Amino acid sequence: xxxxxxxEARSLNLTFATNDGPVHALSDVNLxxxxxxxxxxxxxxxxxxxxxxxxxxxxxxxxxGTILVNxxxxxxxxxxxxxxxxxxxxxxxxxRTIAGNIKLPLEIMGYSKSEQLRRTxxxxxxxxxxxxxxxxxxxxxxxxxxxxxxxxxxxxxxxxLLMDEPFGALDEIVRDHLNExxxxxxxxxxxxxxxxTHSIPEAVFLSTKIVVMSPRPGRITDVIESSLxxxxxxEIRDSTEFIEIAQRVREGLRAGHGSE
Amino acid sequence: MRRSFLPIIVVIAGLLAIxxxxxxxxNIKMALTAAERIGIAVTPVGAKERxxxxxxxxxxxxxxxxxxxxxxxxxxxPAPHQVATELWNSTINKKITSKRSLVFHGWITLxxxxxxxxxxxxxxxxxxxxxxxxxxxxMSVMPWAIASQTIPILAIAPMIIVVFNSVGLQGxxxxxxxxxxxxxxxxxxGMVKGLRSPDQMHLDLLKTYNASxxxxxxxxxxxxxMPFLFASLKIGIAASLVGAxxxxxxxxxxxxxxxxxxxxSYYGQTIQIWSALLAAALLAASLVALIGxxxxxxxxxxxxS
Numbered sequence: 330x331x332x333x334x335x336x337e338a339r340s341l342n343l344t345f346a347t348n349d350g351p352v353h354a355l356s357d358v359n360l361x362x363x364x365x366x367x368x369x370x371x372x373x374x375x376x377x378x379x380x381x382x383x384x385x386x387x388x389x390x391x392x393x394g395t396i397l398v399n400x401x402x403x404x405x406x407x408x409x410x411x412x413x414x415x416x417x418x419x420x421x422x423x424x425r426t427i428a429g430n431i432k433l434p435l436e437i438m439g440y441s442k443s444e445q446l447r448r449t450x451x452x453x454x455x456x457x458x459x460x461x462x463x464x465x466x467x468x469x470x471x472x473x474x475x476x477x478x479x480x481x482x483x484x485x486x487x488x489x490l491l492m493d494e495p496f497g498a499l500d501e502i503v504r505d506h507l508n509e510x511x512x513x514x515x516x517x518x519x520x521x522x523x524x525x526t527h528s529i530p531e532a533v534f535l536s537t538k539i540v541v542m543s544p545r546p547g548r549i550t551d552v553i554e555s556s557l558x559x560x561x562x563x564e565i566r567d568s569t570e571f572i573e574i575a576q577r578v579r580e581g582l583r584a585g586h587g588s589e
Numbered sequence: 590m591r592r593s594f595l596p597i598i599v600v601i602a603g604l605l606a607i608x609x610x611x612x613x614x615x616n617i618k619m620a621l622t623a624a625e626r627i628g629i630a631v632t633p634v635g636a637k638e639r640x641x642x643x644x645x646x647x648x649x650x651x652x653x654x655x656x657x658x659x660x661x662x663x664x665x666x667p668a669p670h671q672v673a674t675e676l677w678n679s680t681i682n683k684k685i686t687s688k689r690s691l692v693f694h695g696w697i698t699l700x701x702x703x704x705x706x707x708x709x710x711x712x713x714x715x716x717x718x719x720x721x722x723x724x725x726x727x728m729s730v731m732p733w734a735i736a737s738q739t740i741p742i743l744a745i746a747p748m749i750i751v752v753f754n755s756v757g758l759q760g761x762x763x764x765x766x767x768x769x770x771x772x773x774x775x776x777x778x779g780m781v782k783g784l785r786s787p788d789q790m791h792l793d794l795l796k797t798y799n800a801s802x803x804x805x806x807x808x809x810x811x812x813x814x815m816p817f818l819f820a821s822l823k824i825g826i827a828a829s830l831v832g833a834x835x836x837x838x839x840x841x842x843x844x845x846x847x848x849x850x851x852x853x854s855y856y857g858q859t860i861q862i863w864s865a866l867l868a869a870a871l872l873a874a875s876l877v878a879l880i881g882x883x884x885x886x887x888x889x890x891x892x893x894s
Contacts (some may be wrong), residue, residue: 387796388793388796388797392720407796407797407799408799410798410799412797413797414794414797416790416793416794417790418790420790420791420794421808422791422808422812422813422814423891423892423893424813424815424891424892424893425892426892433798433808434798436794436808437798437799437800437804437808465844465892466892467892549802
């Protein structure tokens with residue numbers, strides 16, 4: 330893995346003005362993410378993990394500090410279409426078929442018709458939905474919809490994938506399966522992935538780097554470099570190494586809560 | 590289908606029964622006067638005597654006259670079959686070029702309805718786009734749109750006709766303007782809601798693609814407003830028809846369903862009035878059904894029904 334930083338955050342602060350006074354969603358966040366990293370952000374609700382992702386995507390404006398994506402501001406990176414964003418809910422457009430949904434970014438980014446078709450076929454194969462291209466979203470299960478939304482984010486050449494609790498609403502079995510597929514996909518494409526989750530096993534299973542966050546104010550309490558090998562069968566979750574890392578994550582989360 | 594037909598038939602039969610039952614007391618005095626005139630004995634004798642009697646009592650005292658109440662030439666309330674016969678005679682049995690054909694008059698009204706509906710829908714959509722995309726319009730247009738609908742259309746319709754007449758516009762255009770005046774409002778309200786219906790996630794998604802607001806309109810806001818648009822169009826087309834008919838009333842127009850209503854009331858031709866009313870209702874129902882069909886086809890293609 331090369332060591333080019335894809336994301337650099339320096340003393341990042343982000344405060345929301347609400348009716349109940351200011352909310353410190355992010356407080357003095359420093360983080361470097363390298364190319365090809367799979368980074369999980371884990372922490373309780375309100376710890377700012379989603380806000381950090383949205384700040385990376387230029388969907389939120391930081392109050393102070395700097396954040397660079399590929400050495401540019403998030404907004405420049407957005408305009409260069411440097412990242413694909415996967416939301417908590419699949420967010421497919423109900424009036425478009427699965428293929429139509431995947432074509433949406435390609436249409437906007439001005440790919441030719443034939444290129445749109447080629448890429449749509451390719452990513453549909455990648456997420457194993459090639460037989461469902463002509464179906465409408467409501468005809469698919471929640472897990473399949475989420476796979477389609479991942480395919481949509483993969484369809485254009487963004488090196489960076491931002492995923493905001495994409496599997497949060499799915500059941501355990503579907504989730505395990507999608508985790509395996511996602512890991513497979515990451516290894517094959519060598520993309521950099523930022524992944525927000527609530528689940529400790531999910532974070533440990535997927536990540537090369539785990540960022541533990543805690544709320545009020547939202548901040549980073551621990552950054553864990555995973556020592557697990559890149560090849561991870563599901564059974565790895567029973568290994569001592571896995572359990573030790575999970576333990577450290579749990580302690581980090583507990584420490585964050587203790588300071589309240 | 591059979592399960593849905595039965596309730597409809599029961600309701601229609603019920604309505605017809607109430608209608609027939611109402612015809613007897615409504616027309617009994619006229620029927621008795623007519624009978625007396627041709628020498629039949631009625632109780633009590635003399636129209637003056639009967640004037641203040643209750644209609645129900647007269648019916649009971651003169652049961653022989655019940656059948657006559659269904660066959661008067663200018664009844665106070667025509668019987669359903671009289672209206673149906675008139676409707677049949679003035680549509681199927683008349684050349685459609687005849688001044689007495691309801692198809693002819695219906696077509697006059699329909700053409701200004703459709704023109705007004707098109708103008709109103711277009712205007713409504715444009716205003717809604719302006720309201721959604723322009724803050725100044727958002728703050729200013731809606732109160733005016735609401736104010737416009739609080740003015741009784743009967744009060745403003747003659748003004749519109751007169752003003753347009755003075756600039757040389759006659760015929761269907763002024764009537765269409767009145768139709769548009771009534772039909773743009775539901776379209777504005779529905780489309781503003783529809784264009785604002787996409788949730789934040791769908792909007793954020795387009796932002797991550799760095800999509801222009803034009804693309805946001807065509808690829809997100811417009812498609813997601815379709816169910817709202819069709820609901821508005823159904824209200825709008827019925828309002829358009831009302832507008833066109835109202836537009837025919839104050840001018841003493843000689844053509845159109847409104848003119849038919851007006852001349853019917855001048856000459857006490859109640860059967861003519863009722864058949865014109867029924868024709869207008871049938872026309873409105875078919876127009877709404879047509880929009881419903883368009884809605885089904887469109888939303889089906891969009892996978893949204």
